[in-house]
Amino acid sequence: MKERVRKQILDFKPYTPGLTLEDIREKYGVEQVIKLASNENPLGVSPVVQKVLGRRAAEVFRYPQNHSPRLAAALAQRLGVTPDMVVVGNGSDEIIDMLYRVVAEPGRDNVVCYEHSFSMYRMCAKLCGVEYREVPRGHGLGLPLADLARVADEHTALVIVTSPDNPTGLAATAKELGELARALPEGALLVVDGAYAEFARPEEVYEAAPRLAELENLVLLRTFSKAYGLAGLRLGYGVMPAWLASYLRRARIPFTVNLAAEAAGLAALEDETFLNETLRVVWQGRDYLASALAEMGCEVTPSQANFLMFRPPSDAEALFENLLRRGIIVRHLKSFGLPEHLRVNVGTGRENAAFAAACKELL
Ligand SMILES: Cc1ncc(COP(=O)(O)O)c(C=O)c1O
Structure with missing residues (x-):
């Protein structure tokens, strides 16, 4: 069998x-x-999050609200985007997986990334049956942004940059990311995985969220697993053009973000x-x-x-x-x-x- x-x-x-x-x-x-x-x-x-989790424990016999609309709204407000641009997921891993499944056509499309990257990108390509194109980094193990644009073609569904990068810790500036997004072939989305974005300073140099308004092909991924200390609850999100977000919501498995995780995320955002x-x-x-x-x-x-x-x-x-x-x-x-x-x-x-x-x- x-x-x-x-x-x-x-x-x-x-x-x-x-x-x-x-x-x-x-x-x-x-x-x-x-x-x-x-x-x-x-x-x-956070002690504030721990208290909230305790209080909400008695409610977990209920299903959560699908798509975590309250958390999506709170995140949208912080990032200066509309709530329909935010997709909350079971870790940012779930958003990565959904993006592949929604935009990459098996057997035809490709995904472009650079070598020595977070292994999920390659795993999802394999699972989806799409080609994974890996750009060399060269000696200094820097981020070869210009080469990503050169390798992308009309069948490129996603170009992925991790910034700050795992495992090097190097970061691309928002300006460099904007230039890369503009240099990509039509139809290719630039995914900036910002799992560690909160740690990068100066914020005005590295924060790519303000570019969402001007770039139609930019997707940002963020997580509550690192700076917010919620890795075990599995909570992350993607910020992307509203049309793309609506397809992700349409195609997703229901209730992947549980009630406790949404409550914890809302409390964590408040606990500055x-x-x-x-x-x-x-x-x-x-x-x-x-x-x-x-x-x-x-x-x-x-x-x-x-x-x-x-x-x-x-x-x-x-x-x-x-x-x-x-x-x-x-x-x-x-x-x-x-x-x-x-x-x-x-x-x-x-x-x-x-x-x-x-x-x-x-x-
Ligand atoms: C670059 C990168 N992206 C995504 C993730 C996954 O984060 P999450 O816990 O939100 O699924 C990690 C986790 O280590 C990571 O290093």
Whole structure:
């Protein structure tokens, strides 16, 4: 019966998530585990959000409102767009998946991205049966924006840029993104995955939302998983031209965003104290880690995100394994095609110091 399975699925490589605390406790028998591998919020969950979740627990026997209209309206107001331009999803992963399924024609269309990127883009291409075109980054691992436009053609459905980029932390300016959107062939959408957008400064240089009004082919993706500390609830959104948003809503599975997630998202948007404290802790920790790693002889890529990519002076995989033995989880970037690099997200002051001390000993 295996022949029943579609050929795209038979050799499908599943997503490799970062290791969990439980994985490490079990494997290495360590009690204290520090997880700096999945770019989660160093402060955990906002206390305001926790209270709201408690209050709303008694309501979860009800279905949520389909398409989370209250959250879409709140997001629209913040971004200066109309609510019909916002699609809320079960993580931004769901919006990525929906975009492919709505605009990319299997067997005909292609999606253009650059190498060493977030693996979901390739996975969705494979699942949908569309060609995935990968542009080389060159030596500095920068964002090859002009090359993306060169590789796109009349069958390009999506061109994807992650900014700030995962795993490098490099960011494209709003001006550069606007130029790229204008340079694409007619019919190609520019998707800017801003999972880490809140961490980039100066905001007026990097925030692409004001360009939505003038560009018909721009799609922005955002998430509550990072700066808002809600990774476990799965909540993200896309902002796009209203005609496209309406097709995504039409074709989607109902109720993928649950009642608790919508309530938490609304509360998280209101809790500016938590967001500002998150940004302060991340920026401070990022500076601390960048200089500590550079002092140890690591090549550190300047980051606009809540993590740093670095290349240690000795074997990256050995450093990764030895950190694990001490209960510290970072990300070895082998799965991104960068086996000589590691990625560490900013943790609390104590976690950053423990990571830096362990690296110093090991290097
Ligand atoms: C670049 C990028 N896009 C999207 C996501 C997925 O975010 P979400 O948790 O909203 O699905 C991640 C998660 O790590 C990411 O790094």
